[in-house]
Amino acid sequence: MTSPQISSSHVSLLQDHACLVVHGPDRPGLAAVITSWVAKNNGNIMSLDQFSDDPEGGAFFQRIVFRRPGLARDLPELQADIAGTFEPYGLQAQLTDRSVPKRMAVLASTSDHCVLELLWRHRRGELPVTIPMVISNHTNTADDVRSFGVPFVHVPSQGPDKSKAEAQLLELLAGNVDFVVLARYMQILSDDFLEKLGVPVINIHHSFLPAFIGAAPYRKAKERGVKLIGATSHYVTKDLDEGPIIEQDVARVTHAMSAADLQARGAYVERAVLSRAVQWHAEDRVIRHGNQTIVF
Numbered sequence: 001m002t003s004p005q006i007s008s009s010h011v012s013l014l015q016d017h018a019c020l021v022v023h024g025p026d027r028p029g030l031a032a033v034i035t036s037w038v039a040k041n042n043g044n045i046m047s048l049d050q051f052s053d054d055p056e057g058g059a060f061f062q063r064i065v066f067r068r069p070g071l072a073r074d075l076p077e078l079q080a081d082i083a084g085t086f087e088p089y090g091l092q093a094q095l096t097d098r099s100v101p102k103r104m105a106v107l108a109s110t111s112d113h114c115v116l117e118l119l120w121r122h123r124r125g126e127l128p129v130t131i132p133m134v135i136s137n138h139t140n141t142a143d144d145v146r147s148f149g150v151p152f153v154h155v156p157s158q159g160p161d162k163s164k165a166e167a168q169l170l171e172l173l174a175g176n177v178d179f180v181v182l183a184r185y186m187q188i189l190s191d192d193f194l195e196k197l198g199v200p201v202i203n204i205h206h207s208f209l210p211a212f213i214g215a216a217p218y219r220k221a222k223e224r225g226v227k228l229i230g231a232t233s234h235y236v237t238k239d240l241d242e243g244p245i246i247e248q249d250v251a252r253v254t255h256a257m258s259a260a261d262l263q264a265r266g267a268y269v270e271r272a273v274l275s276r277a278v279q280w281h282a283e284d285r286v287i288r289h290g291n292q293t294i295v296f
Helices: 030-040 071-089 113-123 142-146 163-173 191-197 217-224 259-282
Strands: 017-025 044-052 059-067 092-097 102-108 134-136 152-154 179-183 201-206 228-235 245-252 286-289 292-295
Touching: 017 030, 017 071, 017 286, 030 044, 030 059, 030 071, 059 286, 071 092, 102 113, 102 163, 102 259, 113 134, 113 142, 113 179, 113 259, 134 142, 134 163, 142 152, 163 191, 179 259, 201 259, 217 259, 228 259, 245 259, 245 292, 259 286
Parallel strands: 102 134, 102 179, 134 152, 179 201
Antiparallel strands: 017 059, 017 092, 044 059, 201 228, 228 245, 286 292
């Protein structure tokens, strides 16, 4: 298995390139079955990553990128053929056209560092996505977001009853996006909202959880005398901050740094971690397996 690609250059959306992601119970010969299907359908494999967590009754994971002339035209036929080929082996498979960027909506609150990082990386061509909208429960980032040519929508969310705000969010998002990113969106999403939304949601938070849960985590970390700070990006589930982890990173800190210094360094780590998680998800590099992820 190779390490995920951490790119700081332009991400290509390649015509006639497909990404095939397959996972299921491991057994002898699966790699041959999958690559034979690619060859049978005139595909030329460009890259292949696979992993088995246990060759004796474990789980198998594979990601293949291949070139196939006329892919966009024949994609529905190829997707239909996948089921008949792989289901007898108990495998789940997803085939996507790499020339089609995923639609990513961003939810934010008052902190701007994560949302602006995503918009900047998108403008540089580093994220293979489109951004149809940024939604926030505050308006302080509106001008900055619009300067990137991205629509900004204000959806207030105050008080214990979030049903009105969530109804507005669903009206904007449902059926219009492929995934949602919480770029320091400081609101808890209900189980009902997540179920109705029906697409993956990616979150970012400081890695002090649960030791420094609640308000002012960097002040609490300073008081505790921590030597490392970090950030975690994960998929959102009904269990708050307990979803499958996509990416994490840390930075060393010292006794000489103030709480504001810790917060500034933490914001830097948060931006980097979230950007990598978004890129890997958009490139179909992340396979969810229970409450874990396999990241190719």
